[in-house]
Amino acid sequence: MFTYKHTIFSCFIGYVVQAIINNFAPLLFLTFQSSYNIPLSQITMLIGFNFVVQLIVDTASAGFAERLGYRRSMLLAHGLSIAGFAAMAVLPEILPPFVGLLIAVFLNAIGGGLLEVLVSPIVEACPTDNKERMMSILHSFYCWGVVAVIVLSTLFFTVFGIENWRILAFIWALVPLADGIMFVFVPINTPVPEGEGMSLKELIKSGTFRILFAMMLCAGASEMAVSQWASTLCENALGVSKTIGDLAGMASFAALMGTARALHGKFGLPLGKTMLASALLCVCAYLTIALIPNAAAGLAGCAVCGFSVGIMWPGTFSKGAAALPKGGTMMFALFALAGDLGCASGPALAGFAADLSGGDLRRGVLLAVIFPVAMAVLSVISSKNEKTPR
Numbered sequence: 001m002f003t004y005k006h007t008i009f010s011c012f013i014g015y016v017v018q019a020i021i022n023n024f025a026p027l028l029f030l031t032f033q034s035s036y037n038i039p040l041s042q043i044t045m046l047i048g049f050n051f052v053v054q055l056i057v058d059t060a061s062a063g064f065a066e067r068l069g070y071r072r073s074m075l076l077a078h079g080l081s082i083a084g085f086a087a088m089a090v091l092p093e094i095l096p097p098f099v100g101l102l103i104a105v106f107l108n109a110i111g112g113g114l115l116e117v118l119v120s121p122i123v124e125a126c127p128t129d130n131k132e133r134m135m136s137i138l139h140s141f142y143c144w145g146v147v148a149v150i151v152l153s154t155l156f157f158t159v160f161g162i163e164n165w166r167i168l169a170f171i172w173a174l175v176p177l178a179d180g181i182m183f184v185f186v187p188i189n190t191p192v193p194e195g196e197g198m199s200l201k202e203l204i205k206s207g208t209f210r211i212l213f214a215m216m217l218c219a220g221a222s223e224m225a226v227s228q229w230a231s232t233l234c235e236n237a238l239g240v241s242k243t244i245g246d247l248a249g250m251a252s253f254a255a256l257m258g259t260a261r262a263l264h265g266k267f268g269l270p271l272g273k274t275m276l277a278s279a280l281l282c283v284c285a286y287l288t289i290a291l292i293p294n295a296a297a298g299l300a301g302c303a304v305c306g307f308s309v310g311i312m313w314p315g316t317f318s319k320g321a322a323a324l325p326k327g328g329t330m331m332f333a334l335f336a337l338a339g340d341l342g343c344a345s346g347p348a349l350a351g352f353a354a355d356l357s358g359g360d361l362r363r364g365v366l367l368a369v370i371f372p373v374a375m376a377v378l379s380v381i382s383s384k385n386e387k388t389p390r
Contacts, residue, residue: 002185002186002187003187004126004127004128004186004187006182006185006186007122007123007126007186007187007188008123008126008128008134008138009182010179010182010183010186011119011122011123011138012138012141013141013175013178013179013182014074014077014078014115014118014119014179015115015119015138015139015141015142015145016141016142016144016145016148016175016179017078017081017111017112017115017145017175017176017179018112018115018116018119018142018145019141019142019143019144019145019146019148019149019254020081020085020145020149020172020175020176021081021084021108021109021111021112022050022112022146022228022343023145023146023149023150023227023250023254024085024149024153024168024169024172025046025050025088025101025105026047026228026229026230026250027149027150027153027154027250028162028165029043031162031165032097032101035097036092036097036098036101038097038098038101040351040354040355040359041355042098043351044347044348044351044352044355046101046102046105047228047344047347047348047351048344048347048348049102049105049106049109050105050108050109050112050344051109051224051340051341051343051344052344053105053106053109053110053113054109054110054112054113054116054336054340054343054344055113055337055340055341055344056113057109057110057113057114057117058113058116058117058333058334058336058337058340059333059337061073061113061114061117061118061333061336062117062329062330062332062333062334065114065117065118065329065333066190066329070118070122070188070190071183071184071188073114073118074114074115074118074122074180074183074188075180075183075184076111076114077110077111077112077114077115077118078111078115078176078177078179078180078183079111079176079180080107080108080110080111080114081107081108081111081112081115081173081176082173082176082177082180083107083111084104084105084106084107084108084109084111085104085108085169085170085172085173085176086169086170086173087100087103087104087107088100088101088104088105088108088166088169089165089166089167089169089170090166091103091104092104111176113336113340116336116339116340117329117332117333117336119138120135120138120317120332121190121328121329121332122188122189123135123138124321124332125188125189125190126189127189130268131318131321132268132271132318132321132322133264133265133266133268134265135265135314135317135318135321136261136262136264136265136311136314136315136318137261137262137265138314139261139313139314139317140258140259140261140262140265140310141258142258143254143255143257143258143259143261143306143310144254144258146227146250146251146253146254146257146258147251147254147255147258149172150250150251150254151251153168154251156168156171190329197326197327197328197329197330197331198324198326198327198328198330198331199330200330200334203324203327203330203331203334206324207385208323208324208382208385209320209324209327209331209334211378211381211382211385212316212319212320212323212335212382213334213335213338214338214374214378215312215316215319215375215378215379215382216313216316216335216338216339216342217338217339217341217342217345218312218342218371218372218374218375218378219309219312219313219316219339219342219375220313220338220339220340220341220342220343220346221342221343221345221346221349221368221371222279222282222308222309222312222342222346222368222371222372222375223257223309223312223313223342223343223346224342224343224346224347225346225347225349225350225364225365225368225371226253226285226286226289226302226305226306226350226365226368227250227253227254227306227347228343228346228347229347229350229351229361229364229365230250230253230302250302252299252302252303252306253302253303253305253306254306255306256303256304256306256307256310257306257307257309257310258310259307259310260278260306260307260308260309260310260311261310261311261314264310264311264314264315271311271315271318271319272379272382272383273383274311274315275311275312275315275316275375275379275382276376276379276380276383278308278309278310278311278312279308279312279372279373279375279376279379280372280376281304281307281308282305282308282309282312282372282375283369283372283373283376284304284308285301285302285304285305285308286301286305286365286366286368286369286372287366287369288300288301288304289301289302289305289362289365290362290363290365290366290369291362291366298362308372309372312375313339316335317332317335319382320332320335342371346368346371349364349367349368350364350365350367350368351364352364353366353367353368
């Protein structure tokens, strides 16, 4: 007999699937460059394309998910994720490589976009206590998924060779396959009864929503501007090996991000003060990566950055759920839209700035510090609004 505990567990794994989608390909950026002669500018385009497609899915998915139903939408998301991993392994060998990778990214991005929109409201609708803490724990599984992708992929590459990455793509496809089967059976509620949620117009008119939308954008950009480039940054800018770069850079970033979310889920620290402190710590981490020409300092900066961004995304979701309880699927979809807009703009800005400075990714990180700075300012404004009667 399946219960809501199984539903929540399936949603946890749903975020693991999204972590695989967003982080498996970045481990292979240099491999794509060398094997397929794809320049850095096109690699940057793959990152941007992934999140732009997710932006489109976010925009369209609120009404789509309600019409199709949450269960069918989740099954579609997992099916497209499976297809994307398979396409990544096969299509670059039978099509122009960049075109094949674009198609794979397209399929994965639709699946990942649907997961991002649907997982949080499904958990929010489950009959549980301490919604804010549960949201932090839920989002921590994205981080544990990132760690698993990096550590297990690195182990696979070490044992079997990175030239066999296509086999690993098929292995990772088994995760959405198993989770999709779970979603056939688990009970699913909707966060707000049909017809009772806030409309797009009502949300846009809300000053609270507009501030939270901007915070979601900054949260996504602050996270991904370092996370998406961590492996390449460690190899090229900091001069360490791929294995050390992946483990000490990307894996430590994700592990500390998950730790921050798990700690908040366990102890429930004051959300407003925690988010402001996190944003300020993130600024310090960015400046450490960008300005201190030392590999150890750069790796430490990546790790601290992961801890600092941990609460930003789930914290903003929790603020929205508390301040706008009738926001419904539309609110979660627009938050996902804002987050993915940040996820696209953060690494894209860092990548293009690096191109302009001769490929120095530290210059890109220095420019991207504007995102955690803005997050700090918005956190203060949001906290003041919560104390001001509206």
